[in-house]
Amino acid sequence: MQAHPIGGITRRPAWLAEAGATLALAWPLALTNLSQHALALTDTVILGWLSTEALAAGTLAANLYWAVMAAPLGTAFAAGPMLAQARGAGRLPGGAGRGWVRQMRRGARSALWAALALLLPSMLLLWFAEPVLLALGQQPHLAALAGTYLRAMMWGLPSFCGFIVLRGFLAAMERPAPALWVAGGGILLNGALCWLLVFGALSWPGLGILGAGIASALANAAMLGGLLGLMARDRVLGRFRLLGRFWRPDLAKLAEVVRLGLPISGSMLLEIGVFSAAAIAMGWFGAVAVAAHAIALQTAGMTFMIPLGIGQAATARVGLFAGAAEPRAAARAGWVAIGLGAGFMLATALLLVVASAPIARGFLGAGxxxxxxxxALGATLLTIAGIFQLADGVQAVAAGALRGLKDTRVPMLLAALGYWGLGMPVGLLLAWQAGFGPVGLWIGLAAGLGCVALLMLRRWRGLSGGAAAAGA
Incomplete structure (x- = not known):
């Protein structure tokens, strides 16, 4: 598209303007994601300095934690597309979008209700993490340490889900900065608490892995409280009164949250589950394999936070245009976001391949x-992680764009096909039958991610092209 001069001023092409708007929304969301991931990374690094066994136990615990959390988190993430489309509907002419403020308030409350309801069985399962891990064939001493960690960490889950819902509200409002500031403070608080509680100081005895779980729970609670405080003080955000009459559930909105959120939960569970299953399989190779898996997963997870933030921005931008009945603009927003995510992940792929060895060494104590x-094994897995960076970024952003159209059920089925129909079977086959061990598992994961990326792109092309043609 060419730039058009209007009144002597050159107007930017629509795609370039969209790229600017997407980046303006995406970078605070991405940094917020990085901040939240840094909470887990801080625990990983500190536990690695404590011992390889503590790192392995923390990794097993984290994988079980995220697998169990998929259901409540999916409903929390459902707030994003609901609220974005509600705000977009406010742009419709003739009063068609009237009452969008009330619709956003009802959507946010309902997402909170659904997440809290699904938290109860999740927390019950985490309380019995040790016998669950033993049943999955993990070494008894690692299962015991992981259970100790999770029994402390799980008390921060309600706060974490609340933070996710509020962050979706802020993204729909295109005001992501408060969540970023709070998440940045959460990193500092968690780091200080984790070091103090794990190792102790002066006459304070260290609590080991238990201290890391307590620190995470306290940091999550502080982050939710801080975000609620900032929003209450803001003249625009405070008028929504999101927690006003919170005790009165809205059954219609709850049904919409469940309809959108459960497939998101399913997609998350499928993706988290395949990496969690890989961690469980790593446990059969011993603590060294689990620790190497943790190094590669935490590093790849850190880079993944950027396209995840771009995907969240895509949800908001696509949802905003979809709610305003502007399908061409919605399609453009999605494709621009996918391009931005792919460009970033190409750069990180090069970094991980070139610097895998020093990155891996930084996770472990020299003694x-x-x-x-x-x-050494972690460096090899990091090289494989670098190879699948592009696919991981593309599938994340495409999934975010599809959520903006409230399309969540089919992407869940595509994730099932890619991760479990291809990725895990290939990984297990290469690990045991072909004799590649832990490396074979990660090659399978890379194949699964590539398959999902292609399927998501095809789905987005079909829906966005059809919507744009219908609106032409």
Whole structure:
């Protein structure tokens, strides 16, 4: 598209203007994601300095934690597309979008209700994490340490889900900065608390892995309280009164949250589950393999936070235009976001391939007898992670764009096909039958991500092209 001069001023092409708007929304969301991931990364690094066994136990615990959390988090994430389309409907002419403020308030409250309801069984399962991990064939001492960690960490889950819902509200309002500021403070608080509670200071005795769980729970509670405080003080955000009459559930909105959120939960569970299953399988190879898996997963997870933020921006931008009945603008918003995510992940792919060895060594203490072996295997897995960066970024952003259209059921089925129909079977086959061990598992994960990325792109092309043609 060419730029058109209007009144002597050159107007930017629509795609370039959309790129600017997407980046303006995406970078605070991405940094917020990085901040939240840094909370887990802080625990990983500190536990790695404590011992390789503590790192392995923390990794097993984290994988079970995220698998169990998929259901409540999916409903919390459903707030994003609901609220974005409600705000977009406010742009419709003739009063068609009247009452969008009330619709956003009802949607946010309902997402909170659904997430809290699904938290109860999740927390019950985490309380019995040790016997669950033993049933999955994990070593008894690692299962015991992981259970201790989770029994402390799980008390921060309600606060975490509340933070996710509020962050979706802020993204729909295109005001993501408060969540970023709070998440940044959460990193500092968690880091200080984790170090103090794990290792102790002066006459304060260290609590080991239990201290890391307590620190995470306290940091999550502080982040929710801080975000609620900032929003209440803001003249625009405060008028929504999101928690006003919170005790009165809205059954119609709850049904919409469930309809959108459960497939999101399913997609998350499928993706988290395949990496969690890989961690469980790593446990069969021993603590060194689990620690190496943790190094690669935490590093790849850190880079993934950027396209995840771009995908969240795509949900908001696509949802805004879809709610305002502007299908061409919605299609443009999605494609621009996908391009931005792909460009970033190409750069990180090069970084991970080139710098895999020093990155892996930074996770482990020099005095640990098993550190050298874990670092060497971790570097190999990081190289594989670098290879699948592009696919991981594209599938994340495409999924976010599809959520903006409230399309969540089919993407869940596509994730099932890619991760479990291809990725995990190939990984297990390469690990045991072909004799590649942990490396084979990660090659399978890379194949699954590539398949999902292609399927998501095809789905987005079909829906966005059809919507744009219908609106022409």
């Amino acid at each position: 640990d007898a098993e550190a050298a072996a874990a670092a």
